[in-house]
Amino acid sequence: MHIHILTLFPGMFPAYLNESILKKAQEMGQLTVHLHNIRDYATDRHHVTDEPPFGGGGGMVLKPEPIFTAVESLISSLQSPLESGDWRLETAGLPVILLTPQGRPFTQSIAQELAQQERLVLLCGRYEGVDERVRQHLVTDEISIGDYVLTGGELAALVVVDAVTRLLPGVLGAEGAAETDSHANGLLEGPHYTKPADFRGWSVPEVLRSGHAARIARWRREESLRRTWQRRPDMLLTAVLTEADRWFLGRLAEERLEIGD
Numbered sequence: 074m075h076i077h078i079l080t081l082f083p084g085m086f087p088a089y090l091n092e093s094i095l096k097k098a099q100e101m102g103q104l105t106v107h108l109h110n111i112r113d114y115a116t117d118r119h120h121v122t123d124e125p126p127f128g129g130g131g132g133m134v135l136k137p138e139p140i141f142t143a144v145e146s147l148i149s150s151l152q153s154p155l156e157s158g159d160w161r162l163e164t165a166g167l168p169v170i171l172l173t174p175q176g177r178p179f180t181q182s183i184a185q186e187l188a189q190q191e192r193l194v195l196l197c198g199r200y201e202g203v204d205e206r207v208r209q210h211l212v213t214d215e216i217s218i219g220d221y222v223l224t225g226g227e228l229a230a231l232v233v234v235d236a237v238t239r240l241l242p243g244v245l246g247a248e249g250a251a252e253t254d255s256h257a258n259g260l261l262e263g264p265h266y267t268k269p270a271d272f273r274g275w276s277v278p279e280v281l282r283s284g285h286a287a288r289i290a291r292w293r294r295e296e297s298l299r300r301t302w303q304r305r306p307d308m309l310l311t312a313v314l315t316e317a318d319r320w321f322l323g324r325l326a327e328e329r330l331e332i333g334d
């Protein structure tokens with residue numbers, strides 16, 4: 074996957090991208106990240122990228138020209154020029170995603186959707202955000218990483234890059250590891266344990282050390298259901314559940330009634 078990031082601060086990215094699993098994904102050839110400085114596309118002498126808002130009100134707004142130019146030059150470097158003058162049409166097939174607190178809330182299923190793409194463009198706003206015409210006529214999708222406001226889209230872009238990269242084939246090593254993660258199948262994942270088997274008198278559940286694959290799988294499924302029941306019961310309404318899952322959840326409900334909590 075090729076991810077193009079448009080930002081005023083490309084220097085914010087390398088520290089995170091060049092360590093651990095994101096570094097490995099790039100070395101494997103599964104991920105390439107291209108950082109584009111929006112400032113490089115401002116054609117005036119002082120490379121101005123932001124101006125005060127029309128109508129006053131303080132703050133600065135990212136100007137449309139450098140952002141359009143950056144995306145247009147990216148598109149023309151990727152494909153032969155198209156005839157239409159409609160940039161929404163011309164970006165067809167190339168998702169141009171604006172990070173914004175007003176976008177659709179980012180979820181694991183959006184990460185899965187984006188992981189199918191060959192290329193993504195992530196546009197990071199700053200200050201008061203981007204000129205509305207960028208949103209209306211250039212951007213094809215808008216994503217928010219949560220109901221809070223950051224100073225810029227850079228962290229949000231890294232969140233998207235990270236969540237998408239770990240879904241790319243082979244990146245996590247253990248085949249299927251991403252499939253049991255929280256949210257991947259509509260449930261939270263159960264607890265994990267590692268060595269030592271006994272730590273300060275707190276021991277690892279016996280079943281995990283039994284070597285009995287089917288019992289371990291069932292235990293993990295039940296702990297995943299228990300966690301979800303305790304912390305995010307709303308998720309159980311849409312999760313895909315088997316008969317055995319429903320029976321286990323029924324037992325959890327009864328236990329709760331018995332202890333009267």
Ligand code: SAH
Binds near residue numbers: 172199200201225
């Ligand atoms: N004035 C804007 C917020 C600007 S915050 C508004 O009220 O909607 C500055 C930039 O940070 C935004 O352009 C966006 O790119 C980024 N940003 C802030 N919060 C974000 C969030 N929750 N998710 C994604 N991007 C966010």
